[in-house]
Amino acid sequence: MRKIFRLRRELIEVGERRDFSKRVREEGNDEISDLAKSANWMLSSLERSSEELKRYAAHLEELVEEQTVKLREKERLAAIGETATTVGHDLRNPLQSIINIAYLMEEEVSSLPPDKREVLAKWMKRLRDNVAYMDKIVSDLQDMTRPLRVERREVRLERLFMDVLDDLKVPGNVRVNLKINPGAEKAATDLLILKRILHNLVNNALQAMPDGGRITIETSVSGGHLEIRVEDTGVGMDEETLRRIFTPLFTTKAKGTGLGLAVCKRLIEELGGDISVKSSKGMGTTFTLSLPIYDAGEQGKQAQ
Numbered sequence: 001m002r003k004i005f006r007l008r009r010e011l012i013e014v015g016e017r018r019d020f021s022k023r024v025r026e027e028g029n030d031e032i033s034d035l036a037k038s039a040n041w042m043l044s045s046l047e048r049s050s051e052e053l054k055r056y057a058a059h060l061e062e063l064v065e066e067q068t069v070k071l072r073e074k075e076r077l078a079a080i081g082e083t084a085t086t087v088g089h090d091l092r093n094p095l096q097s098i099i100n101i102a103y104l105m106e107e108e109v110s111s112l113p114p115d116k117r118e119v120l121a122k123w124m125k126r127l128r129d130n131v132a133y134m135d136k137i138v139s140d141l142q143d144m145t146r147p148l149r150v151e152r153r154e155v156r157l158e159r160l161f162m163d164v165l166d167d168l169k170v171p172g173n174v175r176v177n178l179k180i181n182p183g184a185e186k187a188a189t190d191l192l193i194l195k196r197i198l199h200n201l202v203n204n205a206l207q208a209m210p211d212g213g214r215i216t217i218e219t220s221v222s223g224g225h226l227e228i229r230v231e232d233t234g235v236g237m238d239e240e241t242l243r244r245i246f247t248p249l250f251t252t253k254a255k256g257t258g259l260g261l262a263v264c265k266r267l268i269e270e271l272g273g274d275i276s277v278k279s280s281k282g283m284g285t286t287f288t289l290s291l292p293i294y295d296a297g298e299q300g301k302q303a304q
Ligand SMILES: Nc1ncnc2c1ncn2[C@@H]1O[C@H](COP(=O)(O)OP(=O)(O)OP(=O)(O)O)[C@@H](O)[C@H]1O
Pocket: 140, 200, 204, 205, 208, 232, 234, 235, 236, 237, 241, 245, 250, 251, 252, 253, 255, 256, 257, 258, 259, 260, 261, 262, 284, 285
């Protein structure tokens, strides 16, 4: 009789402490010890279930945290979006009128005596550069948020790369390699949107190589996608920077806005593509754009 009381007491203890790793004593070879064995069997199964529950709860907590971060990011973007639309709209007109006035002033300057002309021309250039910079911020803010109309058509990639490089005025100490691999000469996409993306990537590459280096732009077909890689031999990035580069307003540059890559990500997703990056500090960086493949048959059908 004492054995059954002990078993009862041990089981009550387990229940009260909710410690399913405990086992009751199984000594002897009678009905009570059989009962104790069954109780232990149940306890080990309870222990396993409770471990599983703990793991599941931890996983749920992680998921909730992840979703909360995403939600906060969405709210932040929505707030940026609202501000961007208003600020962008309000700034566009005065900016345009500064550009027009600067143009008129430049005409006037050309009729001044050479010594005055030189000084004023320098100031005019600074004015123009700063207005262009403000214009870029307004465009980036708008690209981040406004609804886009994607107009797909045949885009010859080499020509597009040359245009982007021309616009950005690559300095003499930067070598440029273009590698267009067979089957990856064209894209069926929106020319202007793809140009904005490449503009941002090549600009970043140039800014990452203040003492010169090499930019390689290469296209290929891989895994049923068109890939465009923009590679530089610049300063590269550490893990922490890499983790944050697509976050709006993240920048490590004194005169950066931190919108370039956030815009790239949004735009490439609008084109049905994706962007990824590999980088190592001091060695350089490669951004890879992946786009739906160019299908000559499909393009022909659309053109008809
Ligand atoms: N090719 C690159 N090499 C090294 N670091 C880079 C490169 N591209 C981007 N980065 C890092 O990512 C950050 C974010 O880039 P992003 O283009 O979004 O903003 P930004 O260049 O700082 O400013 P802007 O809005 O004028 O483009 C940069 O500040 C830089 O630290």
